Amino acid sequence: MNDTPPPPEPDAPDTPVLELDAVSVVFAARHRGGTPVTAMDRVGFTIAAGQTLGLVGESGSGKSTTGAIALGLRRPTSGTVRFLGAPHGRRGRAGPIQAVLQNPHWSLNPRLTVGDSVAEPLAAATRTRLRAHHRAVAGLLDQVGLPERFADRLPHELSGGQRQRVAIARSLITRPRFIVFDEAVSALDVSVQAQTLNLIRDLQHEHGFGALFISHDLAAVRYAADRIAVMHSGRIVELADTARFWNTPEHPYSRTLLENL
Template sequence: MDGVSFDLKRGQTLGLVGESGCGKSTLSRTLAGLITPMAGELQLDGRPAPLLGERKPHPVQMVFQDPYTSLNPRCRAGDLLERALIVAGIKEKRERYRIITQRLDQVGLSQSSLEKFPHEFSGGQRQRIGIARALLTQPSLLILDEPVSGLDVSVQAQILNLLVDLKHELGLSYLFISHDLAVIRYMADDVMVMHQGVIVEQASVHDLWAKPGHPYTCALLNESAACPHPLTEPGPVWRLAY
């Protein structure tokens, strides 16, 4: 990445698009503290963001692309979720259980899910577990790295609508990364376009689609128009609308 700088407003969703290998995942992992930048800093509310290794709730959490490989296949869902709270320094087992059951309810899963292993869930249910895990420590920012790309179309819509509801219910901010412009158009308030490690354009969703200012953005939009995404088709259980 080279000279990447941006602001993400509280309560808003910032979309990030660009071709594979342009630096989207590198940026997301840097913001989450998984990669140490060679220069620059991340600030939250005007203060340096805490280090990931600090034993306290971290204000930035991440939902990964693959809901199967991001969950330990040898652990029950309850153990996976409890470990996240132990790492965050929540010592009381009763308090951990209260938080876990609350988050499960918010993502639409029952308490019986705690006894299941990842392979016993559907893809959409596994991603709900991943979302619940990310929400356990009450983060202010969720980084969503292609969170629905591996799911069936109808399940994609359910997960996207769940994320919209959680954003409003919990007052979250999202950095939403996707190669799918239909998904970005539905989810984002503002959009950044990344090309070869550089942010070449940033604008509101409306302005970007109405009048793209960079040739690479034009190319992305033209390619998207030539290959309509199934999410733009109507469906009886979807709330997606453009």
């Protein structure tokens, strides 16, 4: 029996996987009489299937809030968010959207074996037992470059790079249409970063998911992204193809980021 979800139905031609249109997020003041905080100010962009948008900016610029909006974990104060052409949140979230975080310790249960951790999202989506998805787990471990025997190991028995590969396999098991990579390589050694970025590119080519790649590391974003969006004080101040941005950044803040590499 095939234990992976069926392939998703095709979307209408040219339908973005994710679309933000004039999205603002305002947090209430922390104390009485305080000033509300605008985390996102009329942010807009689209991400197509098979495309990666890199999101860069200093801490507090609004990147994390944008990631939460993309994942459907937060509602905008104003503006529109569409996923596969429909208002975000009206489609089942167990499969179409996944995330890979900075530290896999945050997403891998230390008491679950690697195999059970990878199978967990699919088991939850299909309401089946974890072990029922052995073949799907073995296939994904192979795709991320890990031997099948790793399925019986616990997270603490793996290196940081191996744990991140497990997290990536876990994110793919439900055949997502969209993945948010939030500082997904920043905790890894430089050589392991390169291997992980290559892996992400290869898997995107094979699976065709759209991606939002959030990072403070411009070099990683340059390698991973087709386009780059620069956030500053809650706004997108520049949005350009990666090559154009890298060679001729237009906004002064963008130039400052590149000069500080």
